Amino acid sequence: MLIAGFPAGAWGTNCYLVAPAAGEECVIIDPGHQAAQGVEETVRKHRLKPVAVILTHGHIDHVASVVPVCGAHDVPAWIHPADRFMMSDPEKALGRSIGMPLMGELTVGEPDDLRELTDGAGLALAGLEFTVAHAPGHTKGSVTFATPEAADIPPVLFSGDLLFAGSIGRTDLPGGDHAEILASLGRVCLPLDDSTVVLSGHGPQTTIGRERATNPYLRDVATGQGDGAHAAPRRGM
Numbered sequence: 001m002l003i004a005g006f007p008a009g010a011w012g013t014n015c016y017l018v019a020p021a022a023g024e025e026c027v028i029i030d031p032g033h034q035a036a037q038g039v040e041e042t043v044r045k046h047r048l049k050p051v052a053v054i055l056t057h058g059h060i061d062h063v064a065s066v067v068p069v070c071g072a073h074d075v076p077a078w079i080h081p082a083d084r085f086m087m088s089d090p091e092k093a094l095g096r097s098i099g100m101p102l103m104g105e106l107t108v109g110e111p112d113d114l115r116e117l118t119d120g121a122g123l124a125l126a127g128l129e130f131t132v133a134h135a136p137g138h139t140k141g142s143v144t145f146a147t148p149e150a151a152d153i154p155p156v157l158f159s160g161d162l163l164f165a166g167s168i169g170r171t172d173l174p175g176g177d178h179a180e181i182l183a184s185l186g187r188v189c190l191p192l193d194d195s196t197v198v199l200s201g202h203g204p205q206t207t208i209g210r211e212r213a214t215n216p217y218l219r220d221v222a223t224g225q226g227d228g229a230h231a232a233p234r235r236g237m
Contacts, residue, residue: 001153002020003018012202013030013035015028028050028053030062030160031069032064035064052078052126056201067110070113071111076115078115079115081141082141084116092174117143129148133187136181139173145158155196159200160201164200166215168181168185192208193208194207
């Protein structure tokens with residue numbers, strides 16, 4: 001499996017292109033602020049053909065380039081229905097203005113073909129299988145995408161802003177809920193094998209095993225101790 005990722009835009013949001021191999025169809029995950037150029041460069045470099053965009057949640061730092069990317073390749077996008085409103089009204093999702101100069105660089109709105117994700121759904125795209133898990137807490141419609149283990153390739157969790165290396169997503173914006181994100185960590189992340197590679201919405205990759213041992217939030221959920229309140233910095237918009 002080919003996974004090509006890069007941080008994009010003002011918030012350094014990780015955008016991923018996933019394909020069975022170079023020269024084949026691919027799925028684009030979270031094309032955020034100023035990601036369109038990086039997507040096109042990655043497509044050319046690996047000779048890929050995009051067939052879909054899938055979104056871990058609706059914050060503008062993860063969806064700002066959805067309209068131009070989908071339009072350039074005539075592909076659908078997928079998002080959880082609870083976050084769909086953010087495509088057209090990003091400031092409402094943040095509870096504050098993100099700034100007029102920045103808004104001038106954004107293409108706000110839905111792509112021509114926008115489809116809705118459901119918990120537990122299997123997405124068969126580009127010759128790959130993704131399992132969707134609804135994981136609210138950062139937003140009401142946050143989801144993760146998991147790929148199965150296959151022939152010397154460990155399973156992969158695209159965690160969005162649920163789980164990061166050493167931290168978790170912030171919960172102080174509209175739709176965020178601290179108790180919900182802890183419950184999502186327990187339901188979605190803890191059952192995964194330690195070998196699962198975690199590719200987050202921000203920051204470096206990690207593994208479930210490493211986070212189980214060192215991430216204070218995940219450790220509290222696993223042991224049932226504490227309220228998950230730690231000084232470890234949160235990430236994400």
